[in-house]
Structures are given as structure tokens and as C-alpha cells.
Amino acid sequence: MTMNNVFVYCELEGATVADVSLELLTKGRKLANRLGCQLEAIAAGSGLDGIEKQILPYGADRVHVFDAPGLFPYTSLPHTSILVNLFKAEKPQICLMGATVIGRDLGPRVSSALTSGLTADCTSLEIGDHEDKKSGTKYENLLYQIRPAFGGNIVATIINPEHRPQMATVREGVMKKEVLDPNYQGEVIRHDVAKFVPETDYVVKVIDRHVEKAKHNLKGSPIVVAGGYGMGSKEGFDLLFDLAKELHAEVGASRAAVDAGFCDHDRQIGQTGVTVRPKLYIACGISGQIQHIAGMQESGIIISINNDPNAPINTIADYVINGSVEEVIPKMIKYYKQNSK
Amino acid sequence: MSLKIVVLAKQVPDTRNVGKDAMTAEGTVNRSALPAIFNPEDLNALEQALRLKDRHPGSTVTILTMGPGRAASIIREGLFRGADGGYLLTDRAFAGADTLATSYALSMAIRKIKDYDIIIGGRQAIDGDTAQVGPQVAEKLGLTQITYAEEILNVDEAARRITVKRHIDGGVETVEGPLPIVVTVNGSAAPCRPRNAKLVQKYKYALTPTEKAQEAPAHPELYDQRPYLNLVEWSVADVEADLAQCGLSGSPTKVKTIQNIVFQAKESKTLSGSDADVEGLIVELLANHTIG
Numbered sequence: 001m002t003m004n005n006v007f008v009y010c011e012l013e014g015a016t017v018a019d020v021s022l023e024l025l026t027k028g029r030k031l032a033n034r035l036g037c038q039l040e041a042i043a044a045g046s047g048l049d050g051i052e053k054q055i056l057p058y059g060a061d062r063v064h065v066f067d068a069p070g071l072f073p074y075t076s077l078p079h080t081s082i083l084v085n086l087f088k089a090e091k092p093q094i095c096l097m098g099a100t101v102i103g104r105d106l107g108p109r110v111s112s113a114l115t116s117g118l119t120a121d122c123t124s125l126e127i128g129d130h131e132d133k134k135s136g137t138k139y140e141n142l143l144y145q146i147r148p149a150f151g152g153n154i155v156a157t158i159i160n161p162e163h164r165p166q167m168a169t170v171r172e173g174v175m176k177k178e179v180l181d182p183n184y185q186g187e188v189i190r191h192d193v194a195k196f197v198p199e200t201d202y203v204v205k206v207i208d209r210h211v212e213k214a215k216h217n218l219k220g221s222p223i224v225v226a227g228g229y230g231m232g233s234k235e236g237f238d239l240l241f242d243l244a245k246e247l248h249a250e251v252g253a254s255r256a257a258v259d260a261g262f263c264d265h266d267r268q269i270g271q272t273g274v275t276v277r278p279k280l281y282i283a284c285g286i287s288g289q290i291q292h293i294a295g296m297q298e299s300g301i302i303i304s305i306n307n308d309p310n311a312p313i314n315t316i317a318d319y320v321i322n323g324s325v326e327e328v329i330p331k332m333i334k335y336y337k338q339n340s341k
Numbered sequence: 342m343s344l345k346i347v348v349l350a351k352q353v354p355d356t357r358n359v360g361k362d363a364m365t366a367e368g369t370v371n372r373s374a375l376p377a378i379f380n381p382e383d384l385n386a387l388e389q390a391l392r393l394k395d396r397h398p399g400s401t402v403t404i405l406t407m408g409p410g411r412a413a414s415i416i417r418e419g420l421f422r423g424a425d426g427g428y429l430l431t432d433r434a435f436a437g438a439d440t441l442a443t444s445y446a447l448s449m450a451i452r453k454i455k456d457y458d459i460i461i462g463g464r465q466a467i468d469g470d471t472a473q474v475g476p477q478v479a480e481k482l483g484l485t486q487i488t489y490a491e492e493i494l495n496v497d498e499a500a501r502r503i504t505v506k507r508h509i510d511g512g513v514e515t516v517e518g519p520l521p522i523v524v525t526v527n528g529s530a531a532p533c534r535p536r537n538a539k540l541v542q543k544y545k546y547a548l549t550p551t552e553k554a555q556e557a558p559a560h561p562e563l564y565d566q567r568p569y570l571n572l573v574e575w576s577v578a579d580v581e582a583d584l585a586q587c588g589l590s591g592s593p594t595k596v597k598t599i600q601n602i603v604f605q606a607k608e609s610k611t612l613s614g615s616d617a618d619v620e621g622l623i624v625e626l627l628a629n630h631t632i633g
Contacts, residue, residue, distance in 0.1 A: 076479075076485060076486050077485055080480070100510050101488070101489050101510050102509075102510070105486070105488045105489070106476075107473070108440065108471075108473035108474075108477045108480075109479065109486070111441065111473070111593075112444060112477040112481055115593065116593055117439065117592075117594035118440070118473060118594070119594060120471040120473060121470065130597060145594075149469075149599075154599055154600065155599075155600045156596055156600075157596070157598045157599075157600075158594050158596060159597045160593050160595070161595060203518060203519050204485055204517065204518040205516065206514055206515070207517055208514065208515035209513075210512045210514075211509065211510075211512035212511055212512055213511070223632065247632050248633065271470075272470050279631060280631050300631075301626075301631055305614075314609065315609075317609050318609055318610065319610050319611075319612060319622060320612065321612045321614055321618070321619070322611065322613055323613060323614020324614065328614045331614070331616060331619040335619055336623050336627075339624055340632075340633070
């Protein structure tokens with residue numbers, strides 16, 4: 001039995017593994033290859049017969065299944081006990097989970113119980129070495145947890161030299177999901193949940209629950225029209241919906257626009273929102289803080305419309321329109337209507 | 342019957358106005374270079390606490406904050422809006438704490454407060470966006486947690502149960518849990534009530550012992566006559582915290598490097614907002630099938 005492997009906590013809605021978990025399995029496989037260790041997955045929920053079929057193709061060597069009636073819907077304590085007790089036995093070197101509501105509820109609790117470090121909302125994960133300058137101690141093959149920090153302009157690399165597992169959360173869409181081998185063979189271990197979770201953990205009752213499909217498909221849209229604080233007002237921002245309707249695009253927003261109440265949080269693009277990779281990204285009145293850029297820099301073509309010729313986003317744009325959004329956007333609608341068809 | 346509520350609040354640098362001196366060479370936040378504000382989601386949490394106090398007469402709302410001396414202004418802000426008292430956890434040994442060391446220090450202070458039913462704070466602070474301190478405090482105290490709360494719907498004091506509406510990915514959930522409990526509140530929850538003019542009058546001279554020593558208040562006699570003007574200040578020793586678990590030494594995560602990002606500049610085409618330029622761009626995008 002091997003130890004010190006890379007673990008991915010698979011988030012489940014019913015018996016479906018969340019996309020973010022499949023993305024992390026893909027990333028976890030690469031990290032495991034780099035480290036010469038195995039990739040292990042954890043699936044905890046109810047009615048999970050055959051759940052491994054969704055997980056193994058991404059290259060998991062072992063799938064730990066915890067199947068019991070009280071494990072879905074998710075509540076904090078039972079899932080924490082599963083991870084804490086499993087990790088005490090398995091001693092993973094790395095644990096990844098989605099920066100979702102569940103991952104951000106569970107991750108900190110597990111990290112506290114194990115006194116291990118946790119870095120939230122990473123935008124990149126790499127393996128590298130470290131030398132502590134004060135003590136001269138050398139560390140090999142640490143997980144570099146890379147995230148934009150503090151208001152923009154800065155990217156921090158966080159490490160946990162002395163504590164295991166090294167834990168990180170990553171938002172959906174940041175990593176790419178890729179099947180390694182549809183017939184990948186791994187071991188499936190069905191655990192006795194009662195050995196991991198005391199009855200007293202089932203103290204929070206979910207008495208009502210509504211989950212709706214997303215109202216929009218921002219993540220998958222080939223064209224994104226995004227607005228920032230420069231849209232000036234909610235009414236000004238609404239202009240973007242007109243342009244998006246014409247172009248069959250989805251509307252996104254910078255954090256500043258969301259904070260100002262111009263649009264709903266579920267349209268926020270960036271480190272603490274959605275990551276998008278459309279073929280065309282039209283940034284309207286967005287200055288381009290690093291957190292925003294982190295969520296859209298892999299777009300195919302970037303157009304920036306901004307009054308400020310020195311807006312940081314202009315440096316990564318393919319086209320920069322120096323002009324006011326109130327004037328330029330109606331012109332785009334007009335000339336699109338005239339020239340299309 | 343009444344509730345004892347502790348509100349976890351943080352004074353944060355206003356990250357909406359960040360300059361070049363925002364970080365120190367060690368990669369920690371240079372707080373002195375930035376305006377300090379009440380963390381927005383902690384205000385949403387305070388409002389939920391004050392609503393419980395409205396519904397459960399005799400309840401008390403206590404602010405707990407950790408930070409440098411000037412973080413005492415967070416406690417005053419809470420008092421102006423309806424809180425009953427506050428504790429400032431301040432010590433050089435707390436400096437450089439990551440979320441785990443912060444949670445440890447807060448949990449030790451809460452143990453010292455001792456008598457509590459609900460510990461409530463914002464989901465996350467705008468200077469870190471980690472959302473980790475709430476769940477970690479809960480774990481350290483051996484309590485359960487309800488995160489991402491939108492509204493506390495009910496507290497049944499006799500049954501010692503709390504009912505909370507919370508956001509989950511793609512939906513909402515109503516959950517019921519036992520007291521005592523840790524709750525974290527979203528920014529989309531009800532905004533905090535404004536300052537109350539009477540309370541501003543009542544508490545405007547409220548000071549910590551350090552502030553009193555520094556500022557030489559105009560009416561020193563007030564602090565004996567009106568004990569509520571004395572804000573409590575606690576050090577590592579006061580909360581009997583283990584130094585090894587505080588500050589930098591108690592932080593498993595270390596900042597390895599900080600990079601200022603210079604974007605890889607692309608060769609970009611600059612256009613004016615004129616009709617001709619905009620039409621030219623649209624025609625080009627249609628021609629190469631970028632737009633349909």
C-alpha cells in the first residue's frame with residue numbers, strides 16, 4: 001500500500017461528480033505524475049453505486065467511496081470526519097478541492113483539525129523546491145499554491161513546508177478537464193462509514209433545498225461581453241445585455257461592477273468568480289485588475305473599450321478602442337445589425 | 342431567556358484603494374498604507390446579530406476583533422449600531438498570522454468569553470477572500486457551523502436550535518442546527534442598520550486602556566462613572582494562548598514569493614470610437630467569423 005499520495009475530494013450533486021472535481025482530478029493526475037505518486041479520489045454521498053465510472057477515466061488509482069443515507073445533502077461535520085480520519089491513516093501529501101460553497105465550508109475545517117495549511121482560490125498549482133533562508137532547511141517537491149492577492153497587481157506563491165497535507169481550493173473552470181483513459185483501471189474501496197463518522201456528527205438537518213440549473217451559460221459561451229465599474233450605473237450596465245443579445249453572447253462583470261450593484265454576483269469573472277475562455281471577450285469599462293485578468297486572459301480575441309488609454313487591460317487586448325462605452329456600444333450594435341446576415 | 346451573541350469582526354484595508362506600498366517585503370499586508378474599514382460582510386453579520394437581539398429581549402451582542410490598537414474603532418462602530426460591548430485581541434505576537442493562527446487566537450478569546458450561544462461573522466474578509474476563519478474557529482471550539490448564511494430565520498431557545506437560510510452553489514437551502522454554533526453571513530444578506538445618534542453620543546468616548554494612555558482623554562473621571570466606556574483589550578497572555586500557535590510561528594502557510602505582475606503585452610491595434618473605426622472592426626470580426 002502506498003502512502004503520501006495526491007487526494008481529490010469529489011463534490012457530488014446527487015450521484016453526479018461536479019465539473020470542478022473532474023478538473024482537479026485532471027490536475028491531480030499531472031501533479032501525481034510529477035511527484036511519482038498515485039492519485040486518489042474521495043466520493044462521499046448516498047446511492048453511489050458505480051460512481052467510480054465517472055472518476056477513474058481521469059486517472060484515479062484509488063477511489064474511496066463513502067455511501068450512507070446521511071451524507072447527502074452535504075453537511076459539515078460528517079464530511080469533515082471522513083476526510084480527517086481517512087487522512088490520518090493515508091497521510092496524503094496534497095489534497096485538492098473545489099473552491100465551491102462545499103469546498104470552502106469543508107476545507108478550512110479539515111485543515112484546522114489536521115493543523116495543515118490551506119490556500120483558497122488558487123489560479124495555478126505547481127511543484128517546486130524551497131530553501132528556508134533563515135534555517136537553511138531545504139524542501140523538495142512542495143506544492144506551490146499560486147493566487148492573486150490583495151487588491152490587484154500581486155501574485156503570491158504560498159507553500160506549506162512543514163505541514164501535510166498541503167491543501168488548496170480551486171474555482172470551477174480554472175483547470176482544464178481532460179479524460180486520461182476511458183478504461184483506466186483503479187482500485188475501488190468501499191468504506192464502512194460508521195467507522196469514520198460518529199452518529200453525533202449528524203446534527204445539522206437540511207429541511208429544505210432548491211437547486212436550479214444556472215440561469216446563464218457564461219462559462220461555456222463563445223462570446224462574452226463584460227462590464228466594469230466604468231459602465232457608470234446599473235442602467236449603463238444594462239446596455240451590455242443589448243449588445244450581448246445581438247451577438248448571442250453572455251454578459252459578465254468585473255468585481256467592481258458587482259460590488260457596485262450593477263449586476264448579480266453569479267456573472268462575476270475573475271479569481272473569485274467564473275473563469276472564461278471565450279473566442280471573443282469584449283471588456284467594457286474594465287480597468288483590468290489581476291483578479292479579473294486571471295479569469296479571462298486565455299480568451300481568444302480581447303477587445304477593450306475604455307476612456308483611459310492606460311487601463312491595464314489594454315496591454316493584453318488585441319483591439320483597444322479609446323472611447324466612452326456609452327457611445328461605442330450603441331455603435332457596435334448598429335453596425336452589427338447593418339453588416340450581419 | 343436571552344441569547345449571548347459574539348460577532349467576529351475585522352478591520353480591513355480598503356482593497357478598493359490599493360497603492361504600491363500595500364505589501365511588505367515579507368509578503369504580509371502593510372496595513373498602515375491603507376484606509377481601514379469595517380469588513381463589509383462582518384457588518385451583514387452584525388445586522389443578523391442585532392435582529393436576534395431585537396427578537397430576543399435581554400440578549401447581548403459582543404464584538405470580538407483581532408488587530409493592532411487602531412482596530413478598536415471597529416468595536417466603537419459596532420457599539421454605535423447597537424452592540425453592547427467588545428474585546429480587542431491585540432499583541433505583537435499575533436502579527437503575521439495566517440487563517441489558522443488567527444482562528445486559534447480567536448478561539449482562545451471566545452473560550453475566555455466563555456458564555457456564548459451564537460458566534461457570527463462575515464463569510465470572508467475583503468483583504469484575503471479566504472472564508473476560512475469561521476469554519477476554523479468552529480472546529481477549534483468543537484462546534485458545528487452554518488456558512489454562507491443569508492438570514493437567520495429562527496432561534497428556538499427552549500430546544501436550543503437555530504434555523505438558517507443559506508446559499509449553496511446554484512440554489513438555496515434551509516438548515517437547522519444546534520446551539521452553540523458558528524454562523525458566517527454573505528454580503529447579499531440584509532445590510533447593517535446605520536449608526537444610532539443616541540448610541541454615538543453614549544459610546545463616542547469608549548476607549549481601550551492603550552488608547553486612554555495615549556490620548557489623555559478630556560474627562561478621565563467618565564471611565565469610572567460609566568464602566569461601559571472601557572473597552573477590553575486582551576493579549577496572548579490574557580487569553581492563555583500558546584505562543585507557538587500564534588502569529589507567523591503558528592501559521593502552516595508561508596508566502597514564498599510575491600510578484601508584481603507585468604502583463605505580457607500583446608501587439609494591439611488601437612482604434613478611436615469613431616463610426617468608421619467601430620464599423621471597420623465589426624466588419625473585420627464578421628469576415629473572420631469571430632462573430633456570426
